[in-house]
Each structure stands twice: as structure tokens, then as C-alpha cells.
Amino acid sequence: MERSIKMSAVAFLRWGNSTGCSSAEIADLLCVVPSTLTGWRRGWFQDHLYAQPRGPRIEPIDGLNRELLMAVFYLAGPGISIATLRDMFPDRPRAELEDLLKRYRRLHFRKHRVCLSLLRWHVPGAVWSMDFCQPPQPVDGIYPYVFLVRDLASGNQLLSIPIPSRELRHVVDALRVLFTKMGAPLVLKSDNEFDAGFVSRFGDDPQRIVRSQLAALLDEFGVTPLLSPPYFPRYNGAIEAGIGAFKTRAHLEAARHGHPLEWNCNDVESARLQANEQSKPWGFDQDTPDIAWIERSPISATERAAFQQTVSVYQQELRQEKQQDLLEGIPLGPKDIASIRRAAICRALVKHGFLSIRRKRFTLPLKYKSA
Secondary structure (H helix, E strand, O other): OHHHHHHHHHHHHHHHHHOOOOHHHHHHHHOOOHHHHHHHHHHHHHHOOOOOOOOOOOOOOOHHHHHHHHHHHHHHOOOEOHHHHHHHOOOOOHHHHHHHHHHHHHHHHHHOEEEEEEEEEOOOOOEEEEEEEOOOOOEOOOEOEEEEEEEOOOOOEEEEEEEOOOOHHHHHHHHHHHHHHHOOOOEEEEOHHHOOOOOOOOOOOOOHHHHHHHHHHHHHHOOEEEEOOOOOHHHHHHHHHHHHHHHHHHHHHHHHOOOOOOOOHHHHHHHHHHHHHHOOOOOOOOOOHHHHHHOOOOOOHHHHHHHHHHHHHHHHHHHHHHHHOOOOOOOOOHHHHHHHHHHHHHHHHHHOOOEEEEEEEEEOOOOOEOO
């Protein structure tokens, strides 16, 4: 830019001299000293005003300091500040540290991208989710837990019932009533606490009989269980979000009656009804969960059979693909089988139009550190 400006000034000087103007007059028009303008013209004839780098020459960083700098980046992360780097490397120029930090952050962004999956459930009544939540104090002083069931497509909170314990017998009784009254879903999402096929490593499972009853109940109504991966609660994030909103509403309802820390059954049921009647999880101009649930179409026996058949086909294909990666004669482990089942159910939901998934890769924001 500096060279371009000087070249333009020299061109203007030559044009002005050709029209009879003096160099002093042209320098006055350009607001520069005449000797400066003359020096630019002389430089044009010498080297065409070649732009020379400014400032002292910077010696390249040696190998030891570069390794130390990389170690600092590795320990502190890309959020480290320039001020901290200058304190640690006072003999290096600021511009060099800024350039190295910029290059390291660019590399970090390229290598540490995460995949965000956006799930859209399209058919109300097809997929439910269930979980427990714990109020601040036992409900009515008796029930330390609340069992919740939510329909994912409509966002309708189907059930929020206080229970005395997390035993699965309460779950079996509640689900049987729901299946009979509202119709059974195709898929029921939950974490591994509700695993009907759980086998204890120690041989003693006090809920073994109840787990078999839960499995029999799901099989009776043709419901496919979809279990979350171990230690991965966000896989069932829809019910987790519903639990957070439910707790807020229950707290406000209890506070309105003067006992914010002591919920009762009325507060729990009022929170569920408010969530279904007033919330609009899909946008302010969309239907409430109650309306979306009322307008649903029941799942037919043909749809249920076709879905289960698709799950079996995908499960067999994935099992064969997984087995090819193992040595001959080595069977699949429990984790592999669970992973295959999750993937098969997911593919079947997408194929039948119950679910659509959009994925996008992005980099998490940096956490800046001053020291």
C-alpha cells in the first residue's frame, strides 16, 4: 500500500510538471515536503520504489524454544493469552508469538471438531422416553422419586407419578396402565437402569423376576426398548430436558401454595398439566403438546410388524459387518451387541419416517486462560 501511494504521487508529479506546475506546488497540493516528493521520484528511477521491510530483523526461533512453546500450548490449551506467552518468553517478539498462537489455534480448530446431531421426531405416539427424577423432599413426605414418561414427537408429558422407590415393579404397573389407556409406542427409550435383559456379574439380581415381567410386558405390546449407552445420559436428552422443565414448574406451583421445598401430588400433576397445555416446544406459532397428542394417529399392527421386521434385518446386517472385523471364532461381546441394536433401531426409525437426523460439525468455543 505504501509503495502504491508513492507511485501514484510520482505519477501525479510527472503529469503536473508536464502541464507547467512546479514540484513545490504539486508537493503543496499533496501536503508533503518537496524534498520528500523529489526523493520518491529518485527512488522510482533507482529501484521502482521497492518496499523494504521495516523494523529489526527477527532471528528464527530455535528448536529448544519451539519445543517449549509447543509444550506450553499442549498444557495450557489454545485459550492461553498473549500476555501469558510474553511473560514466559520475554525475549521473543510479540508479533511472532501472535503468529504461532494463531497457527496453533487454526490447527486445533481443524483437529478438534465435534459432530452435533439434531433429531426431529415426526410421528406423535411412536417413540416414548422414561426416567426417574428426585424432588428436593419426598412428595407428600412419602414418595422420594417421580417416574416420568414423555412422548418425543409431541412433547407431551404422558405421566408423572410419585413412587416410593426406584424398583421396576412400579414401572411395570405404570407402563401397563399407559399402554392400555393410550396405546403402546413402537420404541421406548430409557437408560440402562430399565434394562429388562440385565444380567448381574455377581449372580444375584433382586429385581430379576421384575425385569422378566418388564420384558414380557414390552413383548406383549410389541414395544422395542432402546437403551442409552452406559454413562451417556445425553443420548436420552429429551426426557432429561423435560425433567428440568418439570422440576421448575413443580417448584413454582409448590411456591405458589407456600411450600416450595415440600411438593405434594397436586403440585406434581399441576406441573404436568401446565407443561402439556401451555408450553410450545416447537415454536410460538406451533401446537401445544396436548393438541399434537390429540391429533395423533394410532400405530397400526401392520406398522408395528413392519418396523420390527426392519429392525431385525438391519440388526443382522450390522452383526455380519461387525463380525468381519473380528478374528474368526471370536463372538461379539455384550457392548457390541448393544451398539448394533441401537444402530439398527435408529436406522429403522429413519427409514419408516419416524425420525430425521441432521448432522453438523463445529468446534467448541475456546476457554481463555490468563495464566
